[in-house]
Amino acid sequence: MPIKLLPDDLANQIAAGEVVERPASVVKELVENALDAGATRIQVTLDRAGLERIRVQDDGCGIPKAELALALTRHATSKIQKTEDLFAIHTLGFRGEALPSIASVSRFALTSRAKKEETAWQIDEKSVVTPAALSKGTIIDVKNLFYNTPARQKFLKTDRTEIRQVEEVVLRQALAHPDVAFELTVDGAQRFAISRSSGQLLEDNLPRLIEVLGKSLAENLVSVDFEREGIALRGYVSLPTFHLKSSRRQYLFVNGRPVQDKLLTAALRQAYHDRLAKGKHPAAVLFLEVPVENVDVNVHPAKAEVRFRNGADIFSIIHGAVRRALDLNSTQVSTTGTQQLIQKAQTGGIARSSFSAPRPSYQVQDSAQAQNIAFEMNMPPQKLWKGEEPTQEVVQPAEESYPLGTAVAQVHGLFVVSETAEGMVLVDQHAAHERLVYEKFKEQFRQSQIETQPLLVPEVVELAARDVSLLTEHEEQLAQLGLEVEAFGPTAVTVRAVPMLLSKANPTHLLQDVLEDLHELSPSASLMERVDAILSRMACHGSIRANRRLSLDEMNQLLRDMETTPNAAQCNHGRPTYINLSKADLEKLFDR
């Protein structure tokens, strides 16, 4: 076949293949356009998951009649003008592809009234312009999406999945733009309406976070606020004791643009590494501000990915800032435990049944549901009183200032009950002490010299060529940590020495594990994670076991140590070490 220039509509359909993948991508493009147009209110309407109809209405600046036809032409945009602009992009869109792409795969109508125009005008996918009625802004109506590309239709997921994707797109933008109101209506029913909140990020953004992410998440966030060399990272990450099964709730916005970047997942993973159990993920909403010239957004057609001029710096900033934020709040525990406890008690469960019994008694607690709060209810009353003997009461006022309060009793050889100024605290003694010992070990390890065990029989490990070069690249840093490797031909390395603490491991496996991480993390991080795992195991064996009776002095010492030790709110496996019950919480439990 001879080489020919493709007709416009075919070229547009090819472009649509990259940009318009599913209803959510249409919504994303249209919402971004609306935001670029300075909208303060964006309404998204879906019918049959957007396949029948997607309608996005905004109150932005509108498109003048004269430019309407151009808007539907490929590579026509108002957002950039010259090459230099491409390297300093301030708008969400810039490729000039979205509208023609969408128009090429749907029945399309754009109605717009620019500020100075007297009336609104409509243009359809065939570029026919007719007068229309609209007071302000733009309405884009996309009907029968993919009607002419049946192949695309086949790849769509269920309606529910597609709707969730759309929701996610709108929520992401809502997080990034608190000054804009968002509404989503699906098949005539309103999904959500997020009102406009004034002011800037952070504090003012919190109500928006609550609206978008829900109260339980928003309550368990710590704020991140960091600035260095023109790069700023602000936002929130979840407390380690509040974790999720997937990394779905990790949002990164680069200069206000939502991006999905492995860098964020990796940096978060490293920042949380010894505070979260394997398979658990933190939630995060982070806004990264970098000078526009240091970030290339023109990497991905849908702009889901960006490229940083210095990715390693960004990585260390996210990691460092999150780590610091966590350290600052390291003794704070999530409200999850308290909430669950109160919920258990309120939703029928045992607490109620025991109180509705003819005579309130403490003996009904054997039911399975009771288990979770049993420790609290099961305490024989005498024991409670014992802790509150007069001698104790004399001591208390002086010690009231301690955040974790004064120990009153130990129950079941497992938990320490402590009375605080605002309520009470329940401490899991083993989990808490394990963390204390672990933090001590870590501190000692960081301060001491690295011990190395050279191998009598150096281990030759066969690897892919690119792994060998990756290792040799980091040879020096690894050696400083005790792992000495040396290239042995292009596809093998010899391990000459291993860090003493890891010397029991198979050097081949150690190297492979380190390599796996090296692609994402720094050499120190990947080795340290392994050393920390050993230290954590040592800590587990070196700490107070369950069923050890503790004296009041021992319990108080434990509480004081917890207050001063970093990360004391969760054990090495990410479980909470204590639960805080405020007086109000307690009153709720008793329906007061």
Place this chain on the structure above:
Amino acid sequence: MKLSISRETLLKNMRHMSAVVEKRTSIAILSNVRLVAADNKLETTATDNDIVVQGSTEAFVEQDGTTTVNAHKFFEIISKIPEGVMVNLDLTEGGNRLAISAGKAKFSLACLPADAFPAMTSVEDGVTFKMDATTLSRALTKAQFAASADDTRAYLTGVYMHIVENSGNDEPCLRFVATDGHRLAKVDLPLPEGIDGMPGVILPRKCVNELRKLTDEGNEISLTVGETKIQGEAGDITLTSKVIDGTFPDYDRVIPKGNNSEMAVARRTLLQAVDRVAILSHEKSRSIRFALAPDQLTISANNPDQENATEEVKVEYGADSFDIGFNAKYVSDIGSQIESDDIKFFFKDGTSPVLVKDASDASALFVVMPMRI
């Protein structure tokens, strides 16, 4: 099957059986020991699919028969029967139960039919020779401690038994070597008669343990070694084991040749000092420091809590002064394999492998890699 047998004979036999049977196994029949009664003999067999141990003991057999019962329970019952009591075994309920009676105690054990028991294996094309049982046991013990416990590198978990032909300084010998990559032990024995052509084999940990136990059965042990299996016979017990399929590292390369700085030290003094000083070493790395000076060794250690220990030990040493680090466990492990009163260390410098020898036994040699501290 109906027989009576002396409790002592049966117990001695069952010790070998129960040691081979794994405590937890997914194949039920492997938890059992097979009992075959015939010709006034009770034959027992146990296996874990890698090692098979067979025994034969005198018994008064009234009625021939075959069955299998749980090896650990059977062993425990026999071991708790008082000494000198005759044990009666009787297969009842159509072969479903083994009734055991001894004195006034009666037991009934569940049986599994013997036809499901794995078929026996034997060594093909093996070389058979006899050797002194105690000599073999000592050689295995002295080598095995240096083997690795890391099952991901199977070839390091065993003891490499092979013939060394006349090469350089070495006399032809039967050699046992083990290493975990950090230290190495090598024991040479004179070649037993008839060993010519024996292939080199890596004996698995469990096989070494059972062979050592087997050497208690008689003064002499007969070994048959093939490419894939080894068989040992002593007294009434026969042990057959697979060997590790792998290549043993080129250990000769790592045995230092030019270590000229010799240090002689009294074994007990050194080991006790190491033991004391190591109390304050890091609990995981166990690192201790040897500071060598003419006729004086100073051993020291410190831990992350900034506690420290020092002890001076009198030695015979005339070379340069320097410091060298060790894992205390490696030093005491080697020390406890040395039988005479003095240990000789041969150093090169603070970072090269160190040679350790028994002052009055040239057959054993140890190498340990120092630690960088």
